[in-house]
Amino acid sequence: MVEVFISSLRQEMMWMKSSTHKFDTIYIGGGTPSCLRKDNLQSIFSAVYEVFGDVLKKNTEITMEANPADITSKTLAHWKALGVNRISLGVQSFDDNTLVFLGRRHNSKSALCALSLSVHGGFQHVSCDLLLGLPPSLSKENSLEIIAKAKKEQEIAINTGIDHLSLYILTASGPTPLNRMVQNGAVSLPVEDFTAHQLLQSSLFLKSRGFHHYEVSNFARGVTTESRHNMKYWTGLPYLGFGPGAHSFDGSGHRWWNLPNIDKYIESISRGDIPPRNEEFLTVNQRRTEKLMLGLRTSRGVSRELACAGGAHDSLVTELIRQGFLFSSNDMLIPTEKGMLTADAIASKLS
Amino acid sequence: MTKIRNFSIVAHIDHGKSTLADRLIQMTGEVAERDFRDQILDSMDLERERGITIKSNTITLPYKSRSGEEFALNLIDTPGHVDFTYEVSRALASCEGVLLLIDAAQGVQAQTLAHLYGALEQNLEIVPVINKIDLPAADIPRIKEQIENDLGLDPEDVVCCSAKTGEGIADVLEAVVKRIPPPETKEDAPLSALVFDANYDPYRGTVVSFRIFTGSVKKGDKLRFMWNKSVYDVEEIGLFRLKKSPQPCLKAGQVGYLVAGIKTISDVRIGDTITHNNKPVAQPLPGFQEVKPVVFSSVYPISSDDYPSLCDAIERYKLNDAALIYQKDSSVALGRGFRCGFLGLLHMEIFQQRMEREHDQAIIMTVPSVSYRFTMDDGSEIIVDNPAYYPDKNHIVKSEEPYIRANIMVPEKFVGAVMNLSTERRGENPNFGYPGVGRVEIFIDLPLAEVIFDFYDKLKSSTQGYGSFDYEPIGYRASDLVKLDILVNKEPVDALALMVHRDSARTRAIAICERLKEEIPKQMFKIPIQGAIGGTIIARTTISAFRKDVTAKCYGGDISRKRKLLEKQKKGKARMKMVGQVEVPQSAFISVLNTSK
Numbered sequence: 001m002v003e004v005f006i007s008s009l010r011q012e013m014m015w016m017k018s019s020t021h022k023f024d025t026i027y028i029g030g031g032t033p034s035c036l037r038k039d040n041l042q043s044i045f046s047a048v049y050e051v052f053g054d055v056l057k058k059n060t061e062i063t064m065e066a067n068p069a070d071i072t073s074k075t076l077a078h079w080k081a082l083g084v085n086r087i088s089l090g091v092q093s094f095d096d097n098t099l100v101f102l103g104r105r106h107n108s109k110s111a112l113c114a115l116s117l118s119v120h121g122g123f124q125h126v127s128c129d130l131l132l133g134l135p136p137s138l139s140k141e142n143s144l145e146i147i148a149k150a151k152k153e154q155e156i157a158i159n160t161g162i163d164h165l166s167l168y169i170l171t172a173s174g175p176t177p178l179n180r181m182v183q184n185g186a187v188s189l190p191v192e193d194f195t196a197h198q199l200l201q202s203s204l205f206l207k208s209r210g211f212h213h214y215e216v217s218n219f220a221r222g223v224t225t226e227s228r229h230n231m232k233y234w235t236g237l238p239y240l241g242f243g244p245g246a247h248s249f250d251g252s253g254h255r256w257w258n259l260p261n262i263d264k265y266i267e268s269i270s271r272g273d274i275p276p277r278n279e280e281f282l283t284v285n286q287r288r289t290e291k292l293m294l295g296l297r298t299s300r301g302v303s304r305e306l307a308c309a310g311g312a313h314d315s316l317v318t319e320l321i322r323q324g325f326l327f328s329s330n331d332m333l334i335p336t337e338k339g340m341l342t343a344d345a346i347a348s349k350l351s
Numbered sequence: 352m353t354k355i356r357n358f359s360i361v362a363h364i365d366h367g368k369s370t371l372a373d374r375l376i377q378m379t380g381e382v383a384e385r386d387f388r389d390q391i392l393d394s395m396d397l398e399r400e401r402g403i404t405i406k407s408n409t410i411t412l413p414y415k416s417r418s419g420e421e422f423a424l425n426l427i428d429t430p431g432h433v434d435f436t437y438e439v440s441r442a443l444a445s446c447e448g449v450l451l452l453i454d455a456a457q458g459v460q461a462q463t464l465a466h467l468y469g470a471l472e473q474n475l476e477i478v479p480v481i482n483k484i485d486l487p488a489a490d491i492p493r494i495k496e497q498i499e500n501d502l503g504l505d506p507e508d509v510v511c512c513s514a515k516t517g518e519g520i521a522d523v524l525e526a527v528v529k530r531i532p533p534p535e536t537k538e539d540a541p542l543s544a545l546v547f548d549a550n551y552d553p554y555r556g557t558v559v560s561f562r563i564f565t566g567s568v569k570k571g572d573k574l575r576f577m578w579n580k581s582v583y584d585v586e587e588i589g590l591f592r593l594k595k596s597p598q599p600c601l602k603a604g605q606v607g608y609l610v611a612g613i614k615t616i617s618d619v620r621i622g623d624t625i626t627h628n629n630k631p632v633a634q635p636l637p638g639f640q641e642v643k644p645v646v647f648s649s650v651y652p653i654s655s656d657d658y659p660s661l662c663d664a665i666e667r668y669k670l671n672d673a674a675l676i677y678q679k680d681s682s683v684a685l686g687r688g689f690r691c692g693f694l695g696l697l698h699m700e701i702f703q704q705r706m707e708r709e710h711d712q713a714i715i716m717t718v719p720s721v722s723y724r725f726t727m728d729d730g731s732e733i734i735v736d737n738p739a740y741y742p743d744k745n746h747i748v749k750s751e752e753p754y755i756r757a758n759i760m761v762p763e764k765f766v767g768a769v770m771n772l773s774t775e776r777r778g779e780n781p782n783f784g785y786p787g788v789g790r791v792e793i794f795i796d797l798p799l800a801e802v803i804f805d806f807y808d809k810l811k812s813s814t815q816g817y818g819s820f821d822y823e824p825i826g827y828r829a830s831d832l833v834k835l836d837i838l839v840n841k842e843p844v845d846a847l848a849l850m851v852h853r854d855s856a857r858t859r860a861i862a863i864c865e866r867l868k869e870e871i872p873k874q875m876f877k878i879p880i881q882g883a884i885g886g887t888i889i890a891r892t893t894i895s896a897f898r899k900d901v902t903a904k905c906y907g908g909d910i911s912r913k914r915k916l917l918e919k920q921k922k923g924k925a926r927m928k929m930v931g932q933v934e935v936p937q938s939a940f941i942s943v944l945n946t947s948k
Contacts, residue, residue: 001759030907168904196899216901240886247908255911280911290914298900317930323876338898345875348921349932 002040005262008269010047012242015274017051019250020240024057024306025229029065032244038078040102045082061125061228069105071114076121086125086227087118088166093131093152102131115160118264127164128157132202133195134139134170134185147198151205158209163225169195196341203337214299216340225283234294244275253282290350296343302324302336307350316349353413354530355604356426357562359442362452369525371452371514372426378520379412379424409548409560409606411590416528423590424527425606427547427562432512434468434673434695436642436823437750438779441547441622443469444638445562446605448531449477449521451502455481455489455511459759459786460819466710469500469501476531476612479504483879485513501786530696534604534626535564539616541942543632544625545825546576551671552779557613559624560591564636569600572613573628577635579620582628583611587676616673633710644672644692645824646699646752646803647736649680649846655938665689668702675702676752682736682846683932685940687716690737696937700791715940718849721800724751724827740947741834744885751827752852753799757819763789764835767812772813776801777852784824796825798852801876835860835889837943838881839867847943863943870939873897878933 004097016283025050033041049056063086065078068297071089093099094108106114118126119317130153141149157165172179190198203213211219215234222225232239238251245260256279257297258265265275282290295302317333320326325339325346335343362368412424426936429442430743443449447472453463470477479498481491510526512519548560558865565699568574572585587610591595601607607752613619620643624635669675675698680690699719722736724747733742757778760874770781773795784792812817817904835856837847848868851859863929867880871894879936882890903911927934 149466192897192899199899217904233910239908241908247910249908249910255419257911286914286918289917290910293914293917294910314873316932325875341899341901342897342922343901344917345897347670348917349875349916351921 001232002036003043004147004266004270006010006040006043006047008266008275009044009242010239011052011269012275013051014101016240016242016248020052020055022055022240023052024056024059025061025063025232026056027063027065027229028084029063030243032070032090033067034064034066036069038075041078042082042141049083062228063088063227065090066114066118067105068111068114071117071119076117076123080122080146085123086127086131087123088127088227089114089118090129091115091157092129093134094156095149096198098131098134101135112156112160115157115162119161125164126160126162127166127227128160128162128170129166130154132156132167132198133190143194147201150198150202154202154206156208157208158211161267163221164227165206165219166200167219167276168217169199199341200337212299213337213340216297218345226347231298232300235300236291236294253287255280255282283289285351289347292350293344293347296335297340298348299334299340301329303333304328304333309350312351318348320346353421353423354528355423355534356448356527356607357427357446357604358448358450358527358531359429359446360450360451360452361429361439361443361466362482363454364456364468366452366457366463367514368452368458371450371480371482371512371520372428372522374408375424375426375732375870376412376526377515378524379414386687391719407591407662408609411592412414414524414528417525420528422528423605424524425562425591430552434693434698435600436465437642438548438621439466440469440473440638441476441545443473443600444622444636445545445547446473446475447534448527449480450478450527450704451478451504452480452482453494453498453560455483455491455494456486458490458494459497459509459760459790461792461821462756462819464501464760464792465821467635467913471767476800477504478526478530479509480526481509481511481887482513482514485516485518487603489873497787497790501790533903536604538567538603540574540603541567541630542568542574542580542625542627542634544568545636546621546625546907548621548624549619549673551616552610553872555587557610557616557619558560558595559609559611559619559625560606561609562796565632566627567600567602568609568625568627574609574625574854575628575631577624577626577631578619579623581618583613584611586610588652615670617669619673642694644674644676644694645721645799646693646695646721647690647722648693648699649682649685649688649690649717650703650738651685651715651717651846653715655686656931657713661688661714664706664712666796667734668706674704680739682717682739682863684844684846684928684935685717692736693895695697713937715846715937717846717940720850721753721803723753723830723832723850725749726751731853732912735850738834738850739845741850744834748917750830750832753828754796754825754828755802755822756825757795757797757802758823759791759793759810759818760786761791761793761814761819763791765817766791767794768813769793769818771812772806772809773797776806777854780844781819796828799824799827800851801855802840811940836883837863838879838883839871839882839935840876840878840933842931843883843933844930846940856884857889864890864892865941867935867939868892868894870942874933875900876932 062084064084065088068091069087091101091111094261095105099107115128132150172182206219210221213219214226237250240245243264244258247257249255256277259276291306292302298338307317324336326333326335358366386419402532409427414422414424416422418470427445428441431438452812481718497507498504498509499506512523524560534907543565544561544563546561549861550558552558568588570585570588573582574585575582587597588601588607589595590607622639626632652658665677674694676692677689681687703716706714720736722734725733725747728746728748758907759769778797780796785946786792807820831853832850833856835849835851836843864882866881873894876897877896878894880892881888924934927936
């Protein structure tokens with residue numbers, strides 16, 4: 001089954017090859033590729049190098065999304081041998097109760113161990129995911145203690161020597177068990193204002209430790225440690241996605257994405273057809289909305305020209321600057337911390 | 352020749368007027384059992400729902416009396432609410448008698464008295480009817496006592512019935528033919544007929560309901576409407592059966608309809624006198640009045656794009672409601688709309704609901720206002736019903752507002768509650784009457800502006816439903832008026848401004864600010880909501896800013912979903928009105944209407 005899937009992936013890559021130029025990032029993620037068997041992972045990488053070897057730039061960032069439970073020095077050595085130079089670990093928390101609540105396979109100890117092994121395993125970049133906005137009922141602490149505890153977790157993470165941190169906010173939506181629990185009142189999530197405060201406090205703390213806030217959920221020690229791959233999503237550069245549910249963008253106005261059903265994915269490809277997908281061609285306005293929405297998430301900001309829309313939003317922009325949501329730097333408008341946390345509202349006003 | 356009786360049923364609200372009408376129709380065989388829908392005369396959904404008659408209908412019932420004589424009973428239905436007092440008076444003027452209906456449990460109420468006086472003024476025969484005798488709480492001896500003491504009518508003349516079960520209905524019909532006098536029938540005199548109602552028929556134009564006092568009318572006659580000074584050729588005349596029944600000729604004493612190519616209902620005025628153009632009567636019938644609106648409100652489409660559709664709808668609505676007046680209006684906050692005048696709050700509510708249900712309009716209506724009178728320092732007088740036109744206060748010499756005299760009837764133990772409510776509403780000059788044991792009639796002068804805000808609801812709740820209420824206008828009185836501005840983010844919102852008495856200004860301002868705070872969602876900036884008189888802030892609340900509005904995770908390249916979410920939110924916000932940079936939802940404007948509740 002896995003073998004058939006991998007050969008489908010390989011086939012899809014071959015078909016798409018003609019539509020790509022040279023590129024410099026590869027991201028193996030979505031789900032937990034780290035649990036793949038060694039030989040399967042090997043096949044995927046072989047396929048990538050075989051198909052795209054001639055268009056891969058030097059210094060390509062190759063990221064592996066990994067579950068801490070799958071990390072051993074052996075697996076790490078294998079990944080390194082395959083060319084992986086960036087590891088993103090879904091730690092989420094260093095609190096064992098929380099990890100049980102989240103249904104994770106690892107505990108705080110194995111998480112810490114995975115981080116250290118990765119940092120010392122010779123990877124250029126190691127990133128750690130942590131969660132904010134956990135249900136207050138999980139911990140008996142008051143608000144101040146919750147914030148202090150979050151900082152403590154961040155401290156533990158960065159003390160391992162990692163150079164990148166992603167702070168996500170737990171959200172309940174769609175048909176997830178968490179959402180069901182929230183809906184029926186078994187679990188309550190903290191109010192948005194509190195999680196916003198938590199994120200701001202975290203940002204201040206991380207700044208004091210040399211990590212800059214370069215995207216709503218992302219912090220990096222220095223510019224060169226930012227996730228180059230993710231940055232492409234936010235800056236409107238082209239990317240190709242392979243596999244069920246993968247998204248692609250041509251960098252101008254065409255987006256398409258495979259449907260998530262894996263059986264149909266394999267079946268179509270085996271018939272010689274491209275996998276079932278949806279697509280859209282962006283209008284000028286949609287493209288503008290995206291640029292605003294994505295640009296305002298990052299410390300790159302958006303161009304003043306884009307935001308002002310030929311003068312239509314001049315007074316709004318002035319007001320947003322006056323109220324401390326944006327600041328002006330050369331021809332760019334950069335969101336402040338406060339602005340980054342309200343990026344969607346600003347984008348909505350400016351779009 | 353068939354004998355005629357012209358009569359109405361009058362009653363306090365909920366005493367069973369429509370049910371009795373339906374029962375009479377059914378008993379006279381005018382409608383087959385299988386076609387019988389409850390309350391046939393209340394044809395609009397809204398009337399059915401609220402159990403009140405708004406637009407009246409008239410019907411001619413064939414009846415064979417116990418003595419074997421054939422009668423045509425003209426049941427002239429009347430609107431059942433104080434807003435429509437004038438229409439009621441014209442309907443009564445077309446009758447020789449009324450059935451004064453009284454609930455067997457509730458007894459005599461304020462409107463019972465008002466109707467009694469109305470009927471006495473027209474010199475009508477009054478047949479008291481006790482209805483709902485099937486109720487467990489029915490107390491016929493007590494009600495008879497009230498009829499004798501409160502109304503001064505002979506309890507021996509009372510007919511008892513239950514319109515619901517049909518018990519006693521035959522006696523009611525006999526009382527109609529025995530007690531109510533026949534109309535005079537001067538057929539040879541010049542035509543003199545009273546217009547007591549008009550309805551709009553999309554195929555035939557306006558259908559005029561009238562009662563002939565003298566003379567006769569036939570198809571093809573050239574008729575003059577004396578007050579309106581207009582002339583029409585009769586295309587069709589006839590009787591109101593369950594369907595219209597055309598007749599070659601109608602004569603003195605009869606009640607019927609005419610169609611004469613009258614385009615809109617506003618071309619006909621209730622109370623007008625119809626006569627022959629070439630052989631007119633010397634004098635029109637007495638009692639004609641111009642109907643004047645007393646409550647004013649502006650109506651706006653929720654989405655400005657719908658303004659043309661609102662224009663059409665209001666024109667169509669007006670075809671069937673001559674009492675509505677309107678003119679173009681515009682608001683900075685709400686765009687283009689109309690300023691409308693209504694006979695009362697119920698009339699306004701009917702308008703609002705019919706615009707929504709029958710004309711499919713999504714509308715906002717502003718806080719209702721009465722019309723205030725200002726005397727200026729140059730001696731001129733200005734009538735203002737729209738806060739937008741509040742005159743420069745430095746030049747106002749005198750402000751006056753319209754007052755009404757309320758007639759409130761309650762069991763003795765609620766007098767305190769009623770007086771509290773009335774004092775709160777700036778009531779003056781109370782007088783008390785004691786029509787019967789344990790019952791008090793309170794007459795008190797109140798500013799109309801205080802009554803149009805849920806006074807009736809408050810009265811009902813503070814008297815456990817026992818308080819009944821009627822009123823008549825008594826002219827203008829001096830008053831300390833101010834214009835209350837509501838500021839959202841320091842900008843006055845014209846659609847939220849109102850004229851109020853200085854003493855009520857602060858309470859109203861606080862209530863409105865609080866309501867707006869509930870309804871306006873948090874925004875990126877902190878938004879002060881203020882109430883102000885002139886430059887002085889008298890109330891203030893603040894809507895705090897939200898601190899987070901961003902989708903937390905944006906990975907895997909799925910940008911389309913995020914963008915669509917943003918577009919959807921943006922679309923939702925397009926339905927809000929922008930006040931400066933503040934997005935104000937429609938519900939905020941609507942909620943302000945309810946601040947006194």
